[in-house]
Amino acid sequence: MDDARTEEIGRNLARVRERIAAACRAAGREPDEVTLVAITKTYPAEDVARLGALGVHDVGENRDQEAAPKAAAVGAKDLRWHFVGQLQRNKCRSVVRYASVVHSVDSLRLVDALVAAAGQAERTEPLGALVQVSLDDDEHRGGAVTGMVEQVAEAIAASPALRLRGVMAVAPLDWEPGEAFARLAAIAARIRQRFPGADWISAGMSNDLETAILHGSTHVRVGSALLGNRTPLG
Numbered sequence: 426m427d428d429a430r431t432e433e434i435g436r437n438l439a440r441v442r443e444r445i446a447a448a449c450r451a452a453g454r455e456p457d458e459v460t461l462v463a464i465t466k467t468y469p470a471e472d473v474a475r476l477g478a479l480g481v482h483d484v485g486e487n488r489d490q491e492a493a494p495k496a497a498a499v500g501a502k503d504l505r506w507h508f509v510g511q512l513q514r515n516k517c518r519s520v521v522r523y524a525s526v527v528h529s530v531d532s533l534r535l536v537d538a539l540v541a542a543a544g545q546a547e548r549t550e551p552l553g554a555l556v557q558v559s560l561d562d563d564e565h566r567g568g569a570v571t572g573m574v575e576q577v578a579e580a581i582a583a584s585p586a587l588r589l590r591g592v593m594a595v596a597p598l599d600w601e602p603g604e605a606f607a608r609l610a611a612i613a614a615r616i617r618q619r620f621p622g623a624d625w626i627s628a629g630m631s632n633d634l635e636t637a638i639l640h641g642s643t644h645v646r647v648g649s650a651l652l653g654n655r656t657p658l659g
């Protein structure tokens with residue numbers, strides 16, 4: 426696709442990649458240690474295809490109602506779909522059909538539902554799973570509270586249908602991002618001691634990716650900086 430929108434996204438992508446590279450330099454890390462996951466919610470399947478053409482192979486969505494038709498429209502060729510939003514158990518059957526990895530696993534009941542769904546789906550590899558951590562222990566906004574994180578990680582690791590990849594968090598709105606991501610890094614280190622392969626830290630969005638990278642993020646989830654500001658409802 427060679428149109429004005431592709432050029433616009435291309436310019437945004439170049440800026441985001443430069444921000445990631447600069448943050449890595451500042452943190453003494455290599456840029457290839459950080460994967461850019463483009464969050465495409467509220468934007469059409471055509472934009473996902475444009476991102477793919479521009480070399481972005483990891484895309485993320487936060488609602489199955491929106492993600493399932495988009496994944497069907499764009500296809501899975503050369504794309505890895507990341508599910509990053511709160512996931513209802515009755516959506517698991519749908520999500521496991523297109524997602525490579527779910528970033529938002531936050532309860533034992535959700536683990537059970539994902540295991541059942543992934544076991545029935547014709548998947549060629551286990552579904553990747555990250556434990557979403559509630560950094561402020563506010564259960565309403567998603568994320569496993571302190572004390573549950575290890576239990577959810579253990580349940581994921583115990584299932585052959587799932588592969589424990591690491592941890593994910595969203596910085597609480599009223600927190601200093603540095604404080605939030607430092608706390609997540611400590612939790613990630615604890616999980617890695619038990620499960621050395623669980624080395625992903627999914628942290629950082631358009632506004633705080635530099636801080637997240639400074640604190641070890643391996644997967645930044647970037648939406649508006651790539652595709653534009655969403656309408657308030659999005």
Ligand SMILES: *Cc1c(COP(=O)(O)O)cnc(C)c1O
Nearest residue numbers: 464487509630631646647648649
């Ligand atoms: C929307 C969303 C993002 C991307 O946020 P931006 O501020 O647009 O970069 C990242 N993670 C999750 C869980 C989201 O829902």
